[in-house]
Amino acid sequence: MRCEVCGRETPKLIRAEIEGAELMVCNECAKLGKVLRTHEKAPNAVYMPRKETAPLIEPFELIDDFGTEIKKARERLGxxxxxxxxxxxxxxxxxQRIEANELEPSDELVLKLEKALNIRLRV
Ligand SMILES: [Zn+2]
Incomplete structure (x- = not known):
């Protein structure tokens, strides 16, 4: 993260009003203006249930033999x-567990597998 005033890399940005402008600045630059209320909690944790932070895809159903499909496609690609x-x-x-149909891949993993293997695992 970079301070909007001095451009310095800083681990924590502070929201401050400097000369009438609201800026995200480093500790030092914050002293130049008026510090505004900072949001300590990540917005995601406050407003969004965890599921919605996952990739934006529609809910879907996996094909029954996803493991077999993955294994076949993988072997086809050598x-x-x-x-x-x-x-x-x-x-x-x-x-290994996914290929054995023991474990259902997460939504994100399904997308990665589909892309990597050029297959479709969704119904
Ligand atoms: Zn600064």
Missing amino acids: LTREQLAKKIFEKESVL
């Missing part, structure tokens, strides 16, 4: 489970 796991930043053990 990827090992480890390689695919790395590609989508997921644990190999998770992928």
Whole structure:
């Protein structure tokens, strides 16, 4: 995060009114003006249930044999489970359970798998 007055990188921005303008500034620059009420809590935590912070996709149903589809597509691309796991930043053990139809991938993971493997896992 950068201070809007001096441009310095700062871990915490303070909302302050400086010469009539409302700016997000660093600690030092905040002293130049009037500090406005800061929002200590992240807006997401206050206003939005956790689910809505997930990627903006419609709710969907997974196909029944998603695990098989993933495994087939992965093997078709000549990827090992480890390689695919790395590609989508997921644990190999998770992928293994998904391929065994033991674990349903999260919405986000479904999208990543669809993209990485060029398949469709939604009904
Ligand atoms: Zn500053």
